[in-house]
Amino acid sequence: MKRFLTFIFSITIAFSVTSCQKWKGEHTDIYTYTPPAANPVSDKQPLSCSGGSSVVPVKGTMLSGKTYNVSAGCDLVINPADTLFLQPGVTLNMGSRSSIIVLGTLVSNGSKNQPNYITAPGMIKNDVPGGVAASADSAYAGHWKGIIGGPNCNLMVLRWTHVEYAGYAEGSATSAIASSGANNQYSILFANYKGNFVMEDSWLYGGVxxxxxxxxxxxAIFRNTFEKNGVHGGDCLNVKGGTTGTMAYNLFIGTATNGQKASNKGQATGAPQTNVVMYNNTFISGGYRQVQSGRGG
Incomplete structure (x- = not known):
């Protein structure tokens, strides 16, 4: 019996060593590993719509260090079976009234040393305290519509990503594609209770x-900075019925109303009740732009 156990023990050790050797050199750190580019997106020409349609289908990989431009009034659409992946160090310049409609998967995988920017070109920040009124501040201009997750968007990930100057009204054409509201002025919308929205180490500047x-x-919303969000109302993180997860270690600066909010309002059929854990968030100078009585932060 002793010989038999010794034999089994030897086989186990040998298998373990072989398994370790098999995985040697594999990429196991999902926070630093960037996979090879699949279907690189060209940056040679602007991503433009034509023929009377606002739709620009997009999928594949936006490459590190590249700058991509979206023409005014065009909607980048990631179709249900498609994925758009942004490597670290991508700049995506959104033209006026443009949008990103996510019906499939969007992953903006920036890094600490190479953050991504989804922004409006040529904008000038006015961040001196008391410098300009909200009506004259570029942060609240709503230059482009925003990132709009449709009801079937299964995954949206923003890591080390700056999202800036969004909040232009969706309009009927965009809302019809995304199955959302024409008057929405959200910088980021996610609407699938079966899907996942991850925002980590990112920055959201401005918004309406x-x-x-x-x-x-x-x-999963961790370690983000939300700055100058909302003109005369709106909450930075406003989650409704059917939302579950965590908001933690976020910083809110100069918000129109509250920094974060959760409710069961509008719960979809079959969706769970809202259950959101919030902790260790920091709020600075919020609530003073809210115009409705009793609604200050």
Missing amino acids: DDPVRVSAGKI
């Missing part, structure tokens, strides 16, 4: 109303 609205979804 509820810069992040989660109508339903599984969320």
